[in-house]
Amino acid sequence: MKPARVASRRPAAALASVLILLSLGGCGRSDDGGPEGRPTGGPTTTADGLTAPGTSLRVGDSATVPRTDGTGTIRLTVTSIVEGTSRDLEGERVADADEKTPFFVNYEMTVVSGNAYGMDMRHYLSAWADDEAVGFLIPSGPYPTCQEVNFPLNATAGTAISSCRTYVTDKGAPPVDSVRFDNEDGYQSYEDTAVEWRRE
Numbered sequence: 001m002k003p004a005r006v007a008s009r010r011p012a013a014a015l016a017s018v019l020i021l022l023s024l025g026g027c028g029r030s031d032d033g034g035p036e037g038r039p040t041g042g043p044t045t046t047a048d049g050l051t052a053p054g055t056s057l058r059v060g061d062s063a064t065v066p067r068t069d070g071t072g073t074i075r076l077t078v079t080s081i082v083e084g085t086s087r088d089l090e091g092e093r094v095a096d097a098d099e100k101t102p103f104f105v106n107y108e109m110t111v112v113s114g115n116a117y118g119m120d121m122r123h124y125l126s127a128w129a130d131d132e133a134v135g136f137l138i139p140s141g142p143y144p145t146c147q148e149v150n151f152p153l154n155a156t157a158g159t160a161i162s163s164c165r166t167y168v169t170d171k172g173a174p175p176v177d178s179v180r181f182d183n184e185d186g187y188q189s190y191e192d193t194a195v196e197w198r199r200e
Contacts, residue, residue: 045064049064050064050065050066050073051063051064051065051195053186053187053193053194053195054192054193054194054195055195055196056196056198057078057195057196057197057198058197058198058200059078059079059080059081059179059197059198059199059200060077060078060079061077061078061197062075062076062077063075063076063077063181063195064076064112065124065181065183065187065195066183066185066186067114067115067116067119067124067183068123068124068183068184068185070185071114071115072111072113072114072115072116072117072119073111073112073113073114073116074109074110074111074112074116074119075109075110075112076107076108076109076181076195077107077108077109078105078106078107078179078197079106079107079108079162080104080105080106081103081104081105081106081127081176081177081179081199082103082104082106083101083102083103083104083175083176084101084102084103084104084145084166085101085102086098086099086100086101086102086171088102088104088145089102089137089168092137092139092140092143093140094137094168098171099170099171100168100169100170100171101168101169101170101171101173101175102137102146102166102167102168103127103134103166103167103168103169103175103176104145104146104164104165104166105125105127105164105165105166105167105176105179106146106162106163106164107121107125107162107163107164107165107179108160108161108162108163109121109151109160109161109163110158110159110160111151111155111156111157111158111159111160112157113157115155116151116155116159117151117152117153117154117155118150118151119150119151120150121148121150121163121165122136122165124181124182124183125165125179125180125181125182126179126180126182126189127165127167127176127178127179127180128176128177128178128179128180129169129173129174129175129176129177130174130177132174133189134167134168134169134176135167135168136165136166136167136168137165137166137167137168139166143166145166146164146165146166147163147164148163148164148165149161149162149163150163175199176199177198177199178196178197178198178199179196179197180194180195180196180197181194181195181196182194
């Protein structure tokens with residue numbers, strides 16, 4: 001059985017090493033703990049019905065966001081961020097698993113319009129701890145503890161799925177406190193325009 005991997009959010013980087021936990025820098029924060037300049041108080045929308053870039057949400061709120069090429073739009077809801085234990089990594093052959101802490105990000109996606117097939121959240125969703133990006137687990141096979149699901153080929157408007165991704169920190173490191181949607185187009189973490197869900 002192939003070992004699981006903990007990788008950065010970019011697949012090209014994941015291929016370079018079995019274990020990659022990168023520090024990807026941070027964005028400015030205001031005194032109240034929220035990102036500077038982000039709209040607060042719930043979703044705000046653009047003229048075309050998308051959630052405004054840079055919007056800060058609470059876990060449980062929904063955002064309407066596009067895939068990178070603009071051919072599909074989904075409603076995305078981060079429903080929970082759950083801290084696990086190193087025992088949850090048993091069977092995945094993660095290097096130094098006893099020194100790792102997994103965080104399970106549960107989310108729901110519904111096709112709003114266009115083509116959502118192939119909208120793999122590995123390319124769009126990232127977890128952060130104190131403004132540092134957290135590596136994610138690439139399971140060696142089915143992982144019932146937190147199973148990732150993507151849209152089927154025939155997904156049409158109204159198709160809804162529930163999914164989960166596992167992010168991994170070093171034991172004792174700051175916990176995952178936010179999740180961001182970043183399509184590297186109108187929504188970008190490094191320009192403080194990603195949609196962010198914050199754990200309270």
